[in-house]
Amino acid sequence: MKPPVFDYQDPASVEEALELLARHGAAAKVLAGGQSLMPLLNLRLARPEVVVDINRIDALDYLTEESGWLRVGARVRQRRLEREADVRRMVPLLAEAVRFVGHPQIRNRGTVCGSLAHADPAAELPAVAVAVGARLVARSRSGVREIPAEEFFTGPLTTALRPDELLAEARFPCTGPDWGWAFLEVSNRHGDYALCAVAAGVRAGDGRIQDARLAYAGAGPVPVRLREAEAALVEHSDLEEGIRAASAEARRVLQPDGDLHASSEFRRHLAAVLTARTVRLAWTRARTRSGGAHA
Amino acid sequence: MREPLRTVQLEVNGAAYTVTVPVRKTLADVLREDLQLTGTHVGCEQGVCGACTVWLDGEPVRSCLLLAIQAAGHRVTTVEALGTVDRLHPVQEAFWENHGLQCGFCTPGILMTVVAFLREHPAPSRQQIREALAGHLCRCTGYQNIVRAVEDAARRLQARGT
Numbered sequence: 001m002k003p004p005v006f007d008y009q010d011p012a013s014v015e016e017a018l019e020l021l022a023r024h025g026a027a028a029k030v031l032a033g034g035q036s037l038m039p040l041l042n043l044r045l046a047r048p049e050v051v052v053d054i055n056r057i058d059a060l061d062y063l064t065e066e067s068g069w070l071r072v073g074a075r076v077r078q079r080r081l082e083r084e085a086d087v088r089r090m091v092p093l094l095a096e097a098v099r100f101v102g103h104p105q106i107r108n109r110g111t112v113c114g115s116l117a118h119a120d121p122a123a124e125l126p127a128v129a130v131a132v133g134a135r136l137v138a139r140s141r142s143g144v145r146e147i148p149a150e151e152f153f154t155g156p157l158t159t160a161l162r163p164d165e166l167l168a169e170a171r172f173p174c175t176g177p178d179w180g181w182a183f184l185e186v187s188n189r190h191g192d193y194a195l196c197a198v199a200a201g202v203r204a205g206d207g208r209i210q211d212a213r214l215a216y217a218g219a220g221p222v223p224v225r226l227r228e229a230e231a232a233l234v235e236h237s238d239l240e241e242g243i244r245a246a247s248a249e250a251r252r253v254l255q256p257d258g259d260l261h262a263s264s265e266f267r268r269h270l271a272a273v274l275t276a277r278t279v280r281l282a283w284t285r286a287r288t289r290s291g292g293a294h295a
Numbered sequence: 296m297r298e299p300l301r302t303v304q305l306e307v308n309g310a311a312y313t314v315t316v317p318v319r320k321t322l323a324d325v326l327r328e329d330l331q332l333t334g335t336h337v338g339c340e341q342g343v344c345g346a347c348t349v350w351l352d353g354e355p356v357r358s359c360l361l362l363a364i365q366a367a368g369h370r371v372t373t374v375e376a377l378g379t380v381d382r383l384h385p386v387q388e389a390f391w392e393n394h395g396l397q398c399g400f401c402t403p404g405i406l407m408t409v410v411a412f413l414r415e416h417p418a419p420s421r422q423q424i425r426e427a428l429a430g431h432l433c434r435c436t437g438y439q440n441i442v443r444a445v446e447d448a449a450r451r452l453q454a455r456g457t
Contacts, residue, residue, distance in 0.1 A: 007296075034361060103429060108356050
């Protein structure tokens with residue numbers, strides 16, 4: 001189908017965009033890469049009165065490192081993360097996961113912040129944000145606030161953003177030197193939504209896991225971080241025992257919905273298997289002090 | 296609500312066009328209906344099937360997920376720019392000779408993806424080819440001959456040194 005009628009605004013500055021969002025509130029939708037909003041418009045699942053296109057705002061097109069954080073402005077396309085070697089060094093999990101987002105044709109337009117603001121629970125980047133402890137910078141006319149990723153995702157396609165707020169930037173902490181990261185997913189075809197995806201990080205020290213992060217996509221209404229499974233990895237001095245305990249925890253706790261493509265039980269099975277695979281991979285990378293950097 | 300219109304200048308295949316179109320009209324529809332460039336096909340209109348793939352500033356994108364007015368200030372390239380009936384692009388030749396299409400509906404989008412893909416991966420593995428094609432739905436061929444055509448196209452382009 002075709003998009004419904006809407007009024008179109010393409011402000012050239014963040015201030016103008018915030019003014020429009022303040023004026024129109026929930027009647028407005030922000031258009032960045034359009035890879036989520038445009039299908040919703042074409043399917044007539046979204047009927048905003050005003051579309052606020054932020055593509056003309058050059059001030060939102062930055063990818064910079066500052067005080068140990070990778071700052072990603074709202075107009076940064078996903079493809080750029082694949083092409084800049086610095087991203088692999090700074091936030092290797094992000095560089096690895098972004099290749100699973102749709103297809104190159106999608107990532108050439110789709111933005112990092114757009115994917116986060118869309119908040120599809122099966123999407124890769126929200127799980128990455130939760131795994132590494134990203135902070136989402138929301139701007140409105142009344143000010144700026146930073147929202148921790150775990151508080152940002154509140155339900156399927158629902159976030160803590162207010163209607164007058166723009167997700168202006170996502171901040172990802174740069175990885176520590178003893179950390180290894182890994183992202184794996186199972187989908188029907190490369191580029192399809194994940195039936196289940198797992199993001200794992202471990203910090204190696206004294207021959208064992210000292211700290212861990214585990215986050216899941218496609219396993220619930222929001223990207224899920226499993227602290228109990230992380231704790232299991234740290235508690236066991238034997239790697240494989242820890243992995244068994246963490247996988248069992250994932251299978252026990254996660255409550256994914258079943259659908260045409262995969263039953264709830266199969267998704268729980270995938271969560272357990274992918275937990276083991278990602279942790280082993282992250283461990284190998286942490287041990288080789290590569291921080292997960294790989295070709 | 297009245298239909299908001301906007302007049303923009305578009306650069307398509309090196310030519311400049313001035314169009315006045317509804318702001319909600321997708322690039323795919325403006326290419327086909329306003330510029331009569333019907334090589335770009337419209338399939339699912341939700342970014343899944345890949346039939347509408349064109350280049351924006353040289354990179355493949357879905358033209359059904361882009362408003363036409365957003366393309367102002369960018370270079371748009373469509374399948375019409377690849378080759379002509381008398382003078383096919385090497386990738387088009389490879390699709391022809393390997394029977395890489397049946398009905399041809401999905402082909403324009405696939406060609407735009409494959410030409411850009413081979414630019415970045417001049418000697419791709421079969422696995423890379425399959426992943427590159429994953430963003431395109433073909434309901435006729437079962438993809439076998441499409442994969443063969445891409446392999447052959449890579450060889451042709453390498454032989455030509457382009």
